[in-house]
Structure formats: C-alpha cells, structure tokens
Amino acid sequence: MARRKRPTMNDVAQHAGVALRTVSRVVNEDPTVGAEFVNRVRAAISVLGYTPDERARQLRGGRSGLIGAAVRNLSAGHPVLGSLDAAARAHGFTVHATATADEVDREREVVISMCGRHLDGIVLEPVGDNHQYLGPELDAGTPIVAFDRPAGGITVDTVVSDNAAGIGTAFRHLRAHGHRRIAYIGDQERIFTGHERAAAFRACMAATGDPVAGLTHPGAVEPARIAAALDAVLHGPDPATALITGNASTTFEVLRRLGPAAATLAIVGFDDFPLADLLRPALTVIAQDSETIGRTAIDLLRHRAADHARPVQTVTVGVELVVRGSGERSPTR
C-alpha cells in the first residue's frame, strides 16, 4: 500500500480535460454546468478518488457547519452533550466534542485550538474562571455559549440550571414529609454549582429558624471526605433524618458508604441518573432538564450568529423533582 499523493481539484481538472473552475462548480453543484462536463468531471473524481479539502475551502470563507463543544469529560455519561448534538444536527451543524479533563490549562488549550479552526460556534462547559483569552474570538463574531456554569471575565450567552430552586424543592419536599434535621453533602464551593447549591441549602435552613449547625457539608467528592461528612451528620447528638446530596457522584458515594443503612434515611439526590429507578430504594432526585439545556445552548448560538448586536442573555432552566421512594420516608426518630 504505497502512500499515494492525495488528488487535488487541479488533478481532477486535468484528468477530465476541463478548467479548475469547472470542477469547483461540479463539486459545489452549480447548475450552470453542461451535462457532458458534469459527467466527465464526476468520472474523473471517482477514478482518482478525489475528496475536497475542507481546510482550503473554508480558508476562502464560508461556514464550516461545525460547532465545538468543550466539555469536562467524554467518558462519563453526558446527557447535555447528547441533546446539544441532536439540536445542532437539527439545524445542520455537527458537534465536535473535546474533553477539558477538568483542567484549566487543558480547557484553554482545546478552546484556543477551536478558535484557530474558525468553527461556526463554541459551546463551553467552563472549568476555569478566566476566559478573557476568548475576547478576540468574540470580537471576530464567533458565537460562544457557556452552559452549566458561567464563563469568567467575558460576557457570553449562558444556560444554567435553576440550582437554588432545585435545592428549595428538595428541602420543602423533605420538610413536608416531617423532617426537621436535614443535611446537605455536596461538591466543593469553589465550583459554581457546588456553591449555588450549598448556598441555597443554607438559605433554606436559615429560613426555618431551626438549629443549623453541622448540617451543610460541601467539599471534595472523595470517599474519605464523604464518609467523614456522613459520620458528622448521622452520629452526632442530634442526627439528621434526611439528606440532600449535591450531585450524582456524591449520591453514588453516599449510597455506597451507607449500604443497607440508606433505607433508614430520607434521601433526595441532585441530578438524575440512568439506574436511579432500579436501586432499592429507588432514588428520589432533582432532575436537570438536559434536553432543554442543550437545545437552548444551540438556540443561543444560532441567534447570536444571526444578530451579533442582540443583548447577551443568561437562561435559567427549571429542574424537576422525580419522586421514587427514597425521599418520601418519614423521620424514624
């Protein structure tokens, strides 16, 4: 298998005995080409195995039809990425997803690489909190949309979930089932969603007038940290009877740590996940509307592309309580 030179449009033109311009017309389905010429060119294309060079084509101008998505992670399930892709496709775009690996430097690297390729838009699940390097790209008119968390240092269209409402709903749900000692274990507060959810929880607690000390536990999502938080919450003098977990991985760790004891506690998890209904007890959750988040991100992108002067907006997408059993138990003490 000798490495053969890739045929260019010029090669096709020569092979077909026509001008370069004619090949270009055929490739771009320009109707003003004679049938005989079209055949000759098509034949040459097929014989040579010619495929157009998108780089050159786009260098000359025009849309790429490509949207870059810089997301934290490619291996874990990513429902928003799925709906982003579907929505993009529905509008004739293709999504290229790249992982930022939750690293600030890597995020900058992949996003700058996207900029260099002049895509039709960039969707960002921000990791860092300084995205000023995107200024020139923004100036050049590339639509940029942040989701899940806001971008930092630049003003771009943004889609986030209503974290505060979600925590509020979970809290009231547990209160309605008679719980007064409700604890929260979640993500680190330096992470946007971690902060929003912890803060909302604190606000809920404060509003009740009940004692609140020792019930709010933000921090790293690591077995040891979560085990410690659980200990603090369950084995103190006035143990919690209900628990709100701040994201899916925290929920998993909590369930794993509690084992059968999970059944003695009311639990509402932030974030739905595929097997939540198959767990025993099935898990009551606050589900984010990833379908709407993805679709909205693409809509914002398209509207921005259509009108660069329109005001920048942040869309907050509602969340939903999904009742499955774990959150409806009454306090046992």
Next chain:
Amino acid sequence: MARRKRPTMNDVAQHAGVALRTVSRVVNEDPTVGAEFVNRVRAAISVLGYTPDERARQLRGGRSGLIGAAVRNLSAGHPVLGSLDAAARAHGFTVHATATADEVDREREVVISMCGRHLDGIVLEPVGDNHQYLGPELDAGTPIVAFDRPAGGITVDTVVSDNAAGIGTAFRHLRAHGHRRIAYIGDQERIFTGHERAAAFRACMAATGDPVAGLTHPGAVEPARIAAALDAVLHGPDPATALITGNASTTFEVLRRLGPAAATLAIVGFDDFPLADLLRPALTVIAQDSETIGRTAIDLLRHRAADHARPVQTVTVGVELVVRGSGERSPTR
C-alpha cells in the same frame, strides 16, 4: 460589540513594522529572531489580539495534532472514549469526538468531514458495514482504526473485545454454580457484537449436549421484545434458572422488567456499568477492558503513522468476570 475583522499575520507584521516572515518565526518560536524583534512582534500580537489561523497553517502542511473519533453516541457513558482521549493526550494529540447516532448515513457524513479536514488519524466505532469510501483516505496515508466492531470493505487496524471468551466465561461460571438451563437475551445479530455473543452462546450450549431449544434470544433492545423473551425463557415448561444478558442496555431492561423477581434468578451481564455494585443484588458482569481498548487504538494509530507498510492487525482484548452476587446463586428448582 461591532464585528471586528480578525487580525492576520500580515496585520501583525505591519503593526510591528517587520516582515511577515518574522512574525511567523516568532509565532513558531524560531530561536533565530532578535530579542528586540520578538518583543515588538509579541506586543503587536497582544495589542491586536492576533490568533493564528490553523486552517491556513495546516493547509501548508504538517500535523494537526488532532484525532477524530466517530462514536455511536455522546450522551451515554462511553468508557472507551475516555481512555482514547487520555491515551491520545499522553501522545500529544487531541481527540475530537463526533456522534454517528447509530445511523449509517450520518456515520459516512461525519467520517467524510473528518477526512476533508485531514486529521492525523481517525478512530471509528463502525455502524455501517461498508466503509469503502475510506479507500482514498487510506491511500493518502491517514491512519484509521476501528474498535468494538470491524469496519467493512476495507482492511484497517482493529481492536475488539473477546466476546466469545466473555460469553464462555459467563456460561462456565453459571454451570459451575449448578445451572443447566441457561438462557441468553441480547442484541440483534445484525450487529457485530450481538452476533458474536449469540453465536458463542449457542456454541457453549451445543457443547453441553443438553437441550437448547428456546434459550437464545437475540433481538432489538426494546422493552416489549425483551419482555417477550423473558416470558419465553421463564414461563415455559422447563424454565431457565440462569440468564446471560448481552449488553448493558439489555441488562437494564431485564432488571427493570423482572423487578424483585430478579433475585430468584442467577444473572451475569455482559458489560460492566457504574452502579452495578449498588444494585441489590449486586450484578455479576463480564467487564470489557475499555482502558486497554482505547490505549490500543491509539497505539495502532501511532504505529501506522510511523510505518505505513506494516501489516494490518486486529487486536483482541480480554474481558474479565466481576463477581458481585447475582451470578453466584444456585438453581432454585
């Protein structure tokens, strides 16, 4: 926010009062540029907000550092994609993942788009069974690797799991726990892995000499079809006491359908999944080695890039039985 023209290398050169070539040198960190010039150019770059155009740069030749991955799905968890990305990164590449949505036409579309952008390599999770359109790309020397299933109509490096060994292991495991009536419910046979696993199951059954009728159920992964298969398997005159499920989604559907009755049956699922240990009973599975699959795919890509004449190879990656409880029950009748 007026849409400003994107500054080019030429603009930088003029602003800095140097030649275009000098800017190119500075951008590419050529050491033969005088310190004073470097400063002038750097300043101009920063003032103008210049970013290099990768399309133009790569049009001129050289590597892009980009590997395209065409995978079936972006939203469900995709462990191989994660390890692919990690392995690629370790070798200085960036993975662009695009969804084929399990549609043959879409697959062709996204793969052809990848070809047009002249990436450094393409990793494919094949959907269709005719990839002859990749011939020219192969001839041009682009490394292409298929994983999970083989590509069709072309000869490319391939990484697959040892499906037959996995089914064999599951089968022998259940036999060792006393089961003689073992059933299989899995994916459609027109799908490569579906066929491989069903065929391996049939071979295992045949080798026992026991009656085999009505125990092998390949088909669409849909609630109704799976419910029917379960009925046939469990409510016949000689019901199965053990079950092998052919992939993760089938496992989910089976568990969902069985509900508490799942505890009366020995079950081994093909494919591990994040919450398998938290289910009650915890699920015994045949786990694919996605880490090795991803790493091997990138290795094959790199070796192909280094030596286009090397023989094409198919690597079969071993699978592992993970014992968790569901597969170790004895027959109850």
Next chain:
DNA sequence: TTGAAAGCGCTAACAT
C-alpha cells in the same frame, strides 16, 4: 456556459 487569475492566511525555500 466555461476559463484565467487573484487571493484566503500561512509556511518554507531562497535571497540578502
């Protein structure tokens, strides 16, 4: 309806 020529933004021979 077809073709010749310019140029997109960049890198790389080839001067100087």
Next chain:
DNA sequence: ATGTTAGCGCTTTCAA
C-alpha cells in the same frame, strides 16, 4: 538575523 517570494487547495471576481 531578517525579508521576498512562491505556493498549499480552494472559491470567486471578472473575462471570454
């Protein structure tokens, strides 16, 4: 050590 010039493969005025 810096600058000039010719393309990379394509689209696009502008002629014929």
